[in-house]
Amino acid sequence: xxxxxxxxxxxxxxxxxxxxxxxxxxxxxxxxxxxxxxxxxxxxxxxxxxxxxxxxxxxxxxxxxxxxxxxxxxxxxxxxxxxxxxxxxxxxxxxxxxxxxxxxxxxxxxxxxxxxxxxxxxxxxxxxxxxxxxxxxxxxxxxxxxxxxxxxxxxxxxxxxxxxxxxxxxxxxxxxxxxxxxxxxxxxxxxxxxxxxxxxxxxxxxxxxxxxxxxxxxxxxxxxxxxxxxxxxxxxxxxxxxxxxxxxxxxxxxxxxxxxxxxxxxxxxxxxxxxxxxxxxxxxxxxxxxxxxxxxxxxxxxxxxxxxxxxxxxxxxxxxxxxxxxxxxxxxxxxxxxxxxxxxxxxxxxxxxxxxxxxxxxxxxxxxxxxxxxxxxxxxxxxxxxxxxxxxxxxxxxxxxxxxxxxxxxxxxxxxxxxxxxxxxxxxxxxxxxxxxxxxxxxxxxxxxxxxxxxxxxxxxxxxxxxxxxxxxxxxxxxxxxxxxxxxxxxxxxxx
Amino acid sequence: xxxxxxxxxxxxxxxxxxxxxxxxxxxxxxxxxxxxxxxxxxxxxxxxxxxxxxxxxxxxxxxxxxxxxxxxxxxxxxxxxxxxxxxxxxxxxxxxxxxxxxxxxxxxxxxxxxxxxxxxxxxxxxxxxxxxxxxxxxxxxxxxxxxxxxxxxxxxxxxxxxxxxxxxxxxxxxxxxxxxxxxxxxxxxxxxxxxxxxxxxxxxxxxxxxxxxxxxxxxxxxxxxxxxxxxxxxxxxxxxxxxxxxxxxxxxxxxxxxxxxxxxxxxxxxxxxxxxxxxxxxxxxxxxxxxxxxxxxxxxxxxxxxxxxxxxxxxxxxxxxxxxxxxxxxxxxxxxxxxxxxxxxxxxxxxxxxxxxxxxxxxxxxxxxxxxxxxxxxxxxxxxxxxxxxxxxxxxxxxxxxxxxxxxxxxxxxxxxxxxxxxxxxxxxxxxxxxxxxxxxxxxxxxxxxxxxxxxxxxxxxxxxxxxxxxxxxxxxxxxxxxxxxxxxxxxxxxx
Numbered sequence: 008x009x010x011x012x013x014x015x016x017x018x019x020x021x022x023x024x025x026x027x028x029x030x031x032x033x034x035x036x037x038x039x040x041x042x043x044x045x046x047x048x049x050x051x052x053x054x055x056x057x058x059x060x061x062x063x064x065x066x067x068x069x070x071x072x073x074x075x076x077x078x079x080x081x082x083x084x085x086x087x088x089x090x091x092x093x094x095x096x097x098x099x100x101x102x103x104x105x106x107x108x109x110x111x112x113x114x115x116x117x118x119x120x121x122x123x124x125x126x127x128x129x130x131x132x133x134x135x136x137x138x139x140x141x142x143x144x145x146x147x148x149x150x151x152x153x154x155x156x157x158x159x160x161x162x163x164x165x166x167x168x169x170x171x172x173x174x175x176x177x178x179x180x181x182x183x184x185x186x187x188x189x190x191x192x193x194x195x196x197x198x199x200x201x202x203x204x205x206x207x208x209x210x211x212x213x214x215x216x217x218x219x220x221x222x223x224x225x226x227x228x229x230x231x232x233x234x235x236x237x238x239x240x241x242x243x244x245x246x247x248x249x250x251x252x253x254x255x256x257x258x259x260x261x262x263x264x265x266x267x268x269x270x271x272x273x274x275x276x277x278x279x280x281x282x283x284x285x286x287x288x289x290x291x292x293x294x295x296x297x298x299x300x301x302x303x304x305x306x307x308x309x310x311x312x313x314x315x316x317x318x319x320x321x322x323x324x325x326x327x328x329x330x331x332x333x334x335x336x337x338x339x340x341x342x343x344x345x346x347x348x349x350x351x352x353x354x355x356x357x358x359x360x361x362x363x364x365x366x367x368x369x370x371x372x373x374x375x376x377x378x379x380x381x382x383x384x385x386x387x388x389x390x391x392x393x394x395x396x397x398x399x400x401x402x403x404x405x406x407x408x409x410x411x412x413x414x415x416x417x418x419x420x421x422x423x424x425x426x427x428x429x430x431x432x433x434x435x436x437x438x439x440x441x442x443x444x445x446x447x448x449x450x451x452x453x454x455x456x457x458x459x460x461x462x463x464x465x466x467x468x469x470x471x472x473x474x475x476x477x478x479x480x481x482x483x484x485x486x487x488x489x490x491x492x493x494x495x496x497x498x499x500x501x502x503x
Numbered sequence: 504x505x506x507x508x509x510x511x512x513x514x515x516x517x518x519x520x521x522x523x524x525x526x527x528x529x530x531x532x533x534x535x536x537x538x539x540x541x542x543x544x545x546x547x548x549x550x551x552x553x554x555x556x557x558x559x560x561x562x563x564x565x566x567x568x569x570x571x572x573x574x575x576x577x578x579x580x581x582x583x584x585x586x587x588x589x590x591x592x593x594x595x596x597x598x599x600x601x602x603x604x605x606x607x608x609x610x611x612x613x614x615x616x617x618x619x620x621x622x623x624x625x626x627x628x629x630x631x632x633x634x635x636x637x638x639x640x641x642x643x644x645x646x647x648x649x650x651x652x653x654x655x656x657x658x659x660x661x662x663x664x665x666x667x668x669x670x671x672x673x674x675x676x677x678x679x680x681x682x683x684x685x686x687x688x689x690x691x692x693x694x695x696x697x698x699x700x701x702x703x704x705x706x707x708x709x710x711x712x713x714x715x716x717x718x719x720x721x722x723x724x725x726x727x728x729x730x731x732x733x734x735x736x737x738x739x740x741x742x743x744x745x746x747x748x749x750x751x752x753x754x755x756x757x758x759x760x761x762x763x764x765x766x767x768x769x770x771x772x773x774x775x776x777x778x779x780x781x782x783x784x785x786x787x788x789x790x791x792x793x794x795x796x797x798x799x800x801x802x803x804x805x806x807x808x809x810x811x812x813x814x815x816x817x818x819x820x821x822x823x824x825x826x827x828x829x830x831x832x833x834x835x836x837x838x839x840x841x842x843x844x845x846x847x848x849x850x851x852x853x854x855x856x857x858x859x860x861x862x863x864x865x866x867x868x869x870x871x872x873x874x875x876x877x878x879x880x881x882x883x884x885x886x887x888x889x890x891x892x893x894x895x896x897x898x899x900x901x902x903x904x905x906x907x908x909x910x911x912x913x914x915x916x917x918x919x920x921x922x923x924x925x926x927x928x929x930x931x932x933x934x935x936x937x938x939x940x941x942x943x944x945x946x947x948x949x950x951x952x953x954x955x956x957x958x959x960x961x962x963x964x965x966x967x968x969x970x971x972x973x974x975x976x977x978x979x980x981x982x983x984x985x986x987x988x989x990x991x992x993x994x995x996x997x998x999x
Contacts, residue, residue: 018868025669062868065875067670095811095835098782099697099750104844128648137637144629144826152624152826173521174563188684188850195849199720201595220848224695254595286594315591330640330648330855339591348600352716353691354684359826361857372514372558379561 016051020059028068028079039069039077105224119470120438124265124414124458128328130381135373136327136364143363152360157351159186159335160362166369167323167335175296176310177319183343185350186357190294190322190334191221194257196353197318197336198225200345201288206254209247211239213445214257215264218292222257231447238263238270241277248285255288260308261296262412265445265456269410272305279313289317295325297378298460299411300386315339323365325413326378333365381460385413391464392457395471403478404455416442417455424481425453431477437470512547513554520555524564524575535565535573601720615966616934620761620910620954624824626877631869632823632860639859648856653847655682655831656858662865663819663831671792672806673815679839681846682853686790686818686830687717690753692849693814693832694721696841697784702750705743707735709941710753711760714788718753727943734759734766737773744781751784756804757792758908761941761952765906768801775809785813791821793874794956795907796882811835819861821909822874829861877956881909887960888953891967899974900951912938913951920977921949927976933969 027033039045042060046053060077063069070080114120144152158164164181171177171184187193202208204226210219212231219229230253232243239258247253256278260270270278282289291308309319323333338346368374392415393408404417419425425441432439442454459467523529535541538556542549556573559565566576610616640648654660660677667673667680683689698704700722706715708727715725726749728739735754743749752774756766766774778785787804805815819829834842864870888911889904900913915921921937928935938950955963 015868018871062871062875065871065878096837097784097812097835098779099784099812100782101837101841102696104841105848125649131640131648133640137633137640140636141633144627144633144824152627152824153621155825188854189852191849191851200598217848217851224845224848283594286596288593288595316593316595328640328648328856329651329852332852332854339593341592341597345597345600349720352601352713352720353687355687355713356685356825356828358684358828358854358857360824361854372511375558375561379558382561 017055017058018062020049020051020055021062024059024063025068033079035079035081037079039079041076105220115433115436115438118433118436118438119462119466119473121457121462121467121470121474122439122455123461124456125329125461126325126381126413127384127461127463128330130377130384131328132368132373132377135368135371136331139367139371139373140360140364142367144360155356155359157354157356158184158347159357160359160366162366163362163369166366170369170375171321171337175293176306177337178310178314179337183337183340185336185343185346186362187334187336187350188354188357189332190292190320190324191217192354193320193334193336194218194221194290194292195224196346196349197288197290197320198222198227199353200342200349201225201255202227207251209239209244209253209256209258210447211258211263212447213263213266213442214259214447215292216444218257219447227254229447234263234266234268236268238268238274239278241274241281244278244281248281253285253287255290256282257290257292259292259294261293261305262298262409264292264294264412265414265416265442266454267407267409267412267414267416267456269305275305275308276311276313279308279311279316282316283313287316289313290320291317292320294320294322295411295413296321297326298382298385298413300382300389301410309337318342326374326381327365331361331365333361385460388459388462388464388467389415392459392467392471395468396457399471399475400478413460414456414458417457419453419455421453423478425455426451428474428478428481431480432474435473435477435480437473437477439474513551514558516545516547516551516555517558520559521564529575531575531577533575535575537572611929611932611934614929614932614934615958615962615969617953617958617963617966617970618935618951619957620952621825621957622821622877622909623880623957623959624826626873626880627824628864628869628873631864631867632827635860635863635867635869636856638863640856651852651855653850653852654680654843655853656855656862658862659858659865662862666865666871667817667833671789672802673833674806674810675833679833679836681832681839681842682858683830683832683846684850684853685828686788686816686820687713688850689816689830689832690714690717690786690788691720692842692845693784693786693816694718694723695849696838696845697721697751698723703747705735705740705749705752705754706943707754707759708943709759709762709938710755710943711788712940714753715943723750725943730759730762730764732764734764734770735774737770737777740774740777744777749781749783751786752778753786753788755788755790757789757801758794758905760788760790760908761910761912761938762950763903763905763908763910763912763952765801771801771804772807772809775804775807775812778812779809783812785809786816787813788816790816790818791907791909792817793822794878794881794909796878796885797906805833814838822870822877823861827857827861829857881956884955884958884960884963885911888955888963888967891964892953895967895971896974909956910952910954913953915949915951917949919974921951922947924970924974924977927973928970931969931973931976933966933973935970 042053042056046056060069064071068080069077071077161181163186164184168179168181168184171179198221202225205228206226207230208222208227209230209232212233222229230247233240238260260275262269278289289308293307307319309317319337321335324331336346389408396404403420403423406415406417409415429440439455439457442452442456443450445456446452462470538549538552542552556565560567564576565573567573657677659682660680664675664677664680667675694717698721701724702722703726704718704723705726705728708729718725726743728743729736734756756771758765774785785804789803803815805813815833817831820827832842892900892902899916899919902911902913905911925936935951935953938948938952939946941952942948958966
């Protein structure tokens with residue numbers, strides 16, 4: 008069965024006849040040949056024809072008159088011409104789309120996309136996952152496939168809560184942990200629970216634009232604040248708080264995205280104090296907590312004093328694969344109750360089968376082993392990328408080795424036109440771009456973020472060599488694009 | 504590997520030590536026995552101990568000093584006491600939960616829940632699904648696991664669009680078909696795109712309360728209109744339209760939920776005309792289209808004139824299993840573009856792995872075969888339930904045989920107290936309830952909806968016999984509860 012990727016003969020036959028009916032080559036009411044006759048004509052077994060006719064009858068495309076042969080059904084549905092989507096306008100008013108999909112850089116065949124921040128899914132334990140999924144939908148059958156808890160399957164909630172309490176010191180039990188479809192869904196639920204149109208939400212001046220879009224959907228007025236060497240500028244926040252009622256602060260304190268800085272413990276404590284005093288929520292997005300390679304772990308804001316004001320978000324997609332999209336959210340009981348009610352209303356339950364399969368990877372220790380392995384591999388790739396950059400690009404870029412995360416944050420020498428370099432890179436087979444797309448105002452930046460997880464060490468070194476060749480071309484007479492000399496929000500960042 | 508459901512020994516060992524560390528029985532800095540010593544003491548292989556220590560080190564719980572043994576890490580995270588969820592209140596203001604989860608009738612062991620409207624997942628092609636999933640995440644690897652299209656994977660969109668164009672005459676191409684996580688998510692996206700707080704949305708007086716909840720989330724003011732023998736009362740709608748600006752009509756025209764009536768073709772045309780003329784949207788929820796057992800198919804409103812005003816929703820969960828939650832939405836290009844932007848912002852992409860697995864079931868013809876089989880089985884179950892009701896309950900209930908769907912709609916004799924009957928039923932091992940929970944105002948009803956898909960024919964007959972025994976008890980002196988004599992919104996329904 009496994010290798011039978013081709014359709015069985017009777018389905019091919021049914022498909023061919025259905026096609027003729029739908030294209031009008033066979034008209035409603037027209038007689039079809041008898042099964043014996045057609046079988047002889049096609050040189051197939053008569054049972055194949057009978058099974059094929061059975062499919063067509065089941066779809067209502069043909070009918071059999073008692074004692075009188077087989078006919079194209081009179082009630083055949085005229086298929087919509089050419090199956091083209093209707094571009095007709097409805098007569099009700101439409102508002103403009105809320106969000107423009109960011110342009111996806113078309114992959115260039117053979118090119119290495121070093122700006123890609125994804126995990127390396129070649130290392131994903133696909134076989135273990137497939138086994139776990141089979142067991143989940145097979146053995147647990149009826150109970151699993153009809154199970155419905157809007158907060159996620161208890162098996163996964165139990166395993167994940169235990170892991171988070173153990174490794175992150177979070178005040179979490181299965182009862183205040185919700186599995187979400189994605190981290191975006193988690194942010195969406197939080198925003199819908201928390202925000203009224205016009206509410207001020209503080210964000211980091213460099214960040215993850217999709218998260219900003221979700222907040223804006225709920226009507227948030229976003230206020231970007233600068234970043235220091237140890238994360239969000241608390242003094243800038245304090246200044247803002249003297250003037251404005253802030254409803255929430257959304258941030259990525261662990262490995263700030265995209266700059267990779269770790270927010271200091273002192274700043275975390277200070278931020279939590281401000282939240283409690285001024286009555287705002289902290290939305291702590293800890294999307295890649297596991298990928299920490301060095302130094303003492305700094306605990307999440309949600310694990311400390313003031314945690315009642317923190318809503319904590321995470322993801323399993325970076326541990327598993329982006330194509331297996333799973334997020335989670337943790338909140339104190341009164342907040343959790345409201346999030347659960349929103350989830351139940353807006354998306355019913357999750358995908359119990361997939362959740363159970365992931366739970367089994369936890370139970371077997373498979374996931375933990377995978378995390379260990381990834382941590383070792385990614386740390387080595389980080390070091391390789393850093394070494395390659397130093398060797399091949401010299402003083403063109405400066406950077407610090409981050410303690411964790413999935414990328415390096417580079418300061419590009421002011422004499423270099425990043426846009427021209429990036430263009431030359433495409434010709435050399437390497438894709439990268441400046442960090443403008445991560446900046447709140449989308450302004451061109453003398454910074455870049457390079458990913459070190461997606462590619463292996465050989466690929467990373469090759470990509471950097473191509474960058475070096477592209478840079479040499481740019482310096483030998485490439486066209487320079489103009490760039491703002493001073494960029495307010497980035498001055499505070501001074502890596503390297 | 505498959506049968507190894509127990510944790511390997513080294514993980515059990517690591518777990519036991521981790522537990523001791525976290526409960527404080529082993530303190531930070533305390534020395535652990537050497538691997539040889541511990542192996543002898545426990546009677547296990549030394550490699551088991553080494554592997555166990557490896558796990559603990561990887562989690563940062565222990566550390567090894569060069570040439571100096573193994574110690575509990577100084578930086579061990581103090582786990583949150585008892586892992587209890589925090590019930591602390593944040594200092595920011597909270598609004599009440601938007602939605603109360605409906606009380607789930609606790610299953611009574613051994614009881615048959617004849618009000619259960621779910622499909623019979625015992626018939627779900629679990630083995631084929633598991634194979635398809637394995638192939639999806641295995642062979643297609645990298646491309647699949649990093650694929651991200653907020654509207655769903657192209658393979659599934661292509662197959663589903665072809666099926667819908669062929670069997671439902673819908674003007675659908677992959678480009679205006681979006682795969683959603685659930686039908687609730689589809690309604691949520693439509694409501695957020697369409698509605699401003701206070702907008703009027705017409706619904707059927709009997710319906711699916713979770714759908715109403717989603718619409719209310721977006722601020723809809725819901726207006727229930729009565730149902731006739733052939734669906735939503737168009738004259739009532741016309742009367743409303745003379746007085747109010749209606750923004751949308753949400754309905755289930757194919758097999759109306761829960762009354763099972765099929766909306767006539769004439770009414771569909773009339774409704775579409777009204778929508779175009781008055782500038783409102785029709786949200787057509789066609790949740791169980793495939794389960795039609797008799798008569799000519801009536802085409803969806805979305806396939807006819809006026810379709811530009813129709814947003815069409817469907818689900819694959821009833822075809823597959825509720826635990827594999829998948830919905831879809833079809834809309835004309837200008838509307839679709841807005842839905843896609845909302846989806847991209849609020850939930851990023853879908854689950855590409857699962858979507859590909861389902862696509863493969865289409866490609867192989869497996870899903871079509873499953874639908875055929877279900878249609879045959881469910882039609883027989885419908886007939887069995889009808890025969891059992893007639894045989895065992897006589898004139899206590901009256902009903903029509905529906906042309907499709909997953910349940911029967913019963914009118915209960917006025918002399919019978921449904922609440923008392925239902926209570927007696929629980930003692931007899933059968934669960935059922937009156938249709939009040941489907942009525943807009945949640946008032947007690949002389950109607951019931953019984954599902955005929957979840958249980959097999961033997962179970963259905965047994966359930967009805969238990970109902971009959973329970974009824975006999977009720978008539979022999981059960982307590983009657985009071986009930987409104989006249990119920991405005993249900994008078995138009997006169998089945999049987």
